[in-house]
Amino acid sequence: MKKPSRVYQLVIDTRLVRSTPAWNPQILRFEFTAEESNFKRDLGTFLDNALPDDWQGPADESRDDHWDLNQKIKQGLADRGWLVMSWPKKYGGSDSSPMMNTIFAEEMAYRRAPGHDRFGTRMFGPTLMRFGSEDQRVKYLGSIARGEIQWCQGYSEPNSGSDLASLQTRAIDSGDNFIVTGTKIWTSLAHRADMMFMLVRTDPDSPPHKGISLIMVDMKSPGVEIQPIINMAGVHSFNQVIFNEVSVPKENLVGDLNDGWRVGMTVLNFERSGIDYAAWARAALEELIDYVSGSDPIIGAISSDPIVRSNLAKLKTEIEAARLMCFDVAWRQGQGEIPSSEASMSKVAATDIYTKVLDYGVELLGMYGVLEPGSTQSELEGRFLKMRLFYTSGPILAGTNEIQKNIIAQRGLGLPRK
Amino acid sequence: MDFGLTETQELIRRSAREFLKDESNSETIRSVASGNHDALEKLWKRMLELGWPALIIPEEFGGAGFSFSDLAVLLEELGATLAPVPIVESAITSWIIERYGSESMKSEILPQISSGDILLTPSIVERSGSWDTSSTTVAATKSGTNLVITGEKRFVAFAQQATHALATIRLDDGQPALITIPIWKATGVHQTPMDHVAGVPVSSITFNEVVVPEANIIATGNTAIKAVEELISAGGVARAAQLAGLGRAVLDTTVSYAANREQFGQPIGSFQAVQHHLAEMAIASKQVNHLAHSAAYSFSRDGYSYERAAQAKIAASEKISALCWTAHQCHGAIGFTWEHDLHLYTRRALAWKTDYGDANFHKSNLADAMGL
Numbered sequence: 001m002k003k004p005s006r007v008y009q010l011v012i013d014t015r016l017v018r019s020t021p022a023w024n025p026q027i028l029r030f031e032f033t034a035e036e037s038n039f040k041r042d043l044g045t046f047l048d049n050a051l052p053d054d055w056q057g058p059a060d061e062s063r064d065d066h067w068d069l070n071q072k073i074k075q076g077l078a079d080r081g082w083l084v085m086s087w088p089k090k091y092g093g094s095d096s097s098p099m100m101n102t103i104f105a106e107e108m109a110y111r112r113a114p115g116h117d118r119f120g121t122r123m124f125g126p127t128l129m130r131f132g133s134e135d136q137r138v139k140y141l142g143s144i145a146r147g148e149i150q151w152c153q154g155y156s157e158p159n160s161g162s163d164l165a166s167l168q169t170r171a172i173d174s175g176d177n178f179i180v181t182g183t184k185i186w187t188s189l190a191h192r193a194d195m196m197f198m199l200v201r202t203d204p205d206s207p208p209h210k211g212i213s214l215i216m217v218d219m220k221s222p223g224v225e226i227q228p229i230i231n232m233a234g235v236h237s238f239n240q241v242i243f244n245e246v247s248v249p250k251e252n253l254v255g256d257l258n259d260g261w262r263v264g265m266t267v268l269n270f271e272r273s274g275i276d277y278a279a280w281a282r283a284a285l286e287e288l289i290d291y292v293s294g295s296d297p298i299i300g301a302i303s304s305d306p307i308v309r310s311n312l313a314k315l316k317t318e319i320e321a322a323r324l325m326c327f328d329v330a331w332r333q334g335q336g337e338i339p340s341s342e343a344s345m346s347k348v349a350a351t352d353i354y355t356k357v358l359d360y361g362v363e364l365l366g367m368y369g370v371l372e373p374g375s376t377q378s379e380l381e382g383r384f385l386k387m388r389l390f391y392t393s394g395p396i397l398a399g400t401n402e403i404q405k406n407i408i409a410q411r412g413l414g415l416p417r418k
Numbered sequence: 419m420d421f422g423l424t425e426t427q428e429l430i431r432r433s434a435r436e437f438l439k440d441e442s443n444s445e446t447i448r449s450v451a452s453g454n455h456d457a458l459e460k461l462w463k464r465m466l467e468l469g470w471p472a473l474i475i476p477e478e479f480g481g482a483g484f485s486f487s488d489l490a491v492l493l494e495e496l497g498a499t500l501a502p503v504p505i506v507e508s509a510i511t512s513w514i515i516e517r518y519g520s521e522s523m524k525s526e527i528l529p530q531i532s533s534g535d536i537l538l539t540p541s542i543v544e545r546s547g548s549w550d551t552s553s554t555t556v557a558a559t560k561s562g563t564n565l566v567i568t569g570e571k572r573f574v575a576f577a578q579q580a581t582h583a584l585a586t587i588r589l590d591d592g593q594p595a596l597i598t599i600p601i602w603k604a605t606g607v608h609q610t611p612m613d614h615v616a617g618v619p620v621s622s623i624t625f626n627e628v629v630v631p632e633a634n635i636i637a638t639g640n641t642a643i644k645a646v647e648e649l650i651s652a653g654g655v656a657r658a659a660q661l662a663g664l665g666r667a668v669l670d671t672t673v674s675y676a677a678n679r680e681q682f683g684q685p686i687g688s689f690q691a692v693q694h695h696l697a698e699m700a701i702a703s704k705q706v707n708h709l710a711h712s713a714a715y716s717f718s719r720d721g722y723s724y725e726r727a728a729q730a731k732i733a734a735s736e737k738i739s740a741l742c743w744t745a746h747q748c749h750g751a752i753g754f755t756w757e758h759d760l761h762l763y764t765r766r767a768l769a770w771k772t773d774y775g776d777a778n779f780h781k782s783n784l785a786d787a788m789g790l
Contacts, residue, residue, distance in 0.1 A: 029421075029711070029715045030712040030715040030716070289788060303790045310781040310782065313728070313784040313790075314777075321709055322705070324712060325704060325705060325708065345704060405698070413700060414677070415688065416687060417688065
């Protein structure tokens with residue numbers, strides 16, 4: 001005779017009587033489904049073929065030094081239906097789950113592959129689907145899905161960073177057009193972009209959040225001037241864009257007039273995930289482990305140093321912790337939640353650990369750690385120094401980590417806003 | 419990946435919360451910490467009635483036959499309430515008996531663990547204070563079909579409640595072995611209580627020519643080494659799950675304090691300096707939770723992932739004690755008092771971070787696993 005289940009007793013004892021739970025077949029929890037694993041493998045195979053041999057190159061599409069490769073991979077992803085797989089079928093996507101989208105982002109970043117077109121596919125496309133007119137969707141979504149048009153994002157201004165709602169770029173009503181005047185800054189890829197989606201002030205008399213609109217601007221319009229900004233790593237990745245009485249057709253307004261804050265913030269919800277950083281961190285750590293475990297007898301000695309071993313093990317732990325947070329965000333999205341606080345947590349954790357891995361890489365390389373890329377006798381091609389300098393931006397961009405912590409405290413923990 | 423709970427797990431969580439709210443409160447914890455073992459034994463008895471210690475023991479041995487993941491959900495709640503009971507000791511020793519014990523040993527011991535007649539407690543650490551078992555010195559000399567055991571184990575939790583030690587020993591031929599040794603009123607066994615920050619009974623045990631049947635041996639040689647590694651990993655993950663719950667509880671308490679405590683005419687929780695502390699605590703607590711459950715998930719009746727187990731224990735050990743210190747900072751002077759309960763959590767976090775291998779222990783082993 002079979003004994004009654006102990007949990008049955010547990011249920012009775014605590015007077016939370018429900019039907020006796022049947023033995024739950026082990027559900028898949030901390031691993032991928034077969035479909036997800038297959039997709040990961042197929043994407044990996046595609047990237048193996050598309051990326052040059054021994055590719056260690058820049059991971060970020062906003063870097064300018066491999067633009068042709070960026071375009072080639074973007075095209076390849078579009079041809080395979082992966083570029084906008086997260087989109088609904090009617091816009092050329094395949095309605096893939098947030099989990100699949102996160103696997104896509106992770107695999108791309110882990111292989112340091114450019115070409116996923118964050119601005120078009122992840123940020124502006126979904127915004128258009130939600131707020132755009134039918135005409136706008138027809139006109140622009142297809143070209144994003146086919147990888148034809150490059151978008152850039154015009155939000156930050158010289159005097160409006162974290163306090164974005166204070167933005168001053170004006171769009172004045174002039175019959176069929178807006179006349180746009182002002183300056184956008186930190187604009188990644190402006191010099192490569194065909195179009196910009198930007199926040200402009202359309203009602204200067206309303207409170208800051210109320211008088212903003214989101215419009216689309218052709219970067220070839222007369223009066224648009226692009227000034228490159230070279231970042232501290234020596235890379236041209238972003239720009240200052242000056243608008244001098246640029247005429248923009250009113251049909252380029254997305255959503256309602258003066259509702260741009262709400263429309264524009266949708267973008268940021270798509271932007272704020274840490275998965276890229278968690279994957280880059282994993283790739284960088286593995287590169288370091290390979291390096292210290294290599295055949296060079298002098299370098300090899302480092303890998304048996306207890307402090308080095310301990311530090312590398314800790315970094316691996318922290319990376320996995322950040323990675324699981326990103327997949328938690330995806331899982332919650334799949335459950336229909338909008339995990340705003342969790343997304344912020346993942347962004348803080350992942351950018352933080354990535355910069356730590358890069359810091360440690362530079363440190364581990366010792367005297368060689370501070371050789372510039374291209375120097376004679378550099379180790380790992382000076383990549384760790386360059387990446388460390390470049391990804392100083394991680395904890396700053398897409399909402400500084402301090403702003404993210406405010407979001408976590410206020411939206412996640414329910415603490416009062418000052 | 420699925421971060422949700424199964425229906426069973428939801429039920430375990432709700433039932434546990436309901437029960438522990440009243441049964442494992444500040445009064446109980448303080449009472450046990452001050453040496454009142456009756457309170458402990460009463461609470462443990464209630465849990466035995468609920469079937470919790472038998473949660474992962476297969477049904478054929480009188481248990482509920484649930485998974486390690488299910489156990490982790492329960493442990494989170496036990497951690498959040500600092501329940502002063504030998505649940506981890508009982509669960510992981512039963513897990514090891516099930517995985518490594520002979521059929522006769524399993525059918526003899528496991529039903530008695532389920533019923534509470536036997537309580538095994540891991541007895542691994544010796545004078546060195548290390549969980550590294552390569553230096554085991556407790557020696558067993560063969561005498562007919564018996565072993566004669568002499569030596570000392572330290573940091574044995576709940577030894578005063580346990581009936582048996584699950585101990586590492588060294589055989590005549592130098593081989594390590596894992597064995598059960600009766601310690602409850604046993605001849606030649608002497609216990610000395612250690613005054614431990616955990617606030618639960620912890621002892622050192624000396625064995626003076628203790629005679630134990632050879633049949634009590636669970637594994638020898640490399641199998642014993644593997645079994646002990648698994649015991650430590652399972653214990654580490656169990657502690658990580660408890661620490662995840664503990665961290666969540668401390669976070670909740672601190673958020674609530676910050677939202678209510680007013681200075682300069684407003685809640686201190688409206689200040690960014692305080693908010694950022696709390697946001698970092700929230701991140702840490704979530705990370706430990708994910709790693710603990712990811713590791714627990716890897717434990718199946720076919721094996722487990724050491725990498726995941728190590729990561730869970732490393733993160734739990736480092737992050738949750740740090741979280742507690744930050745909680746003290748947020749509480750200001752009141753959190754520095756004996757009267758306030760916060761230090762009960764901090765004390766337990768300090769104890770649990772050292773159990774089953776501290777962060778350095780697991781970093782070193784993880785580095786091995788990473789091929790370094």
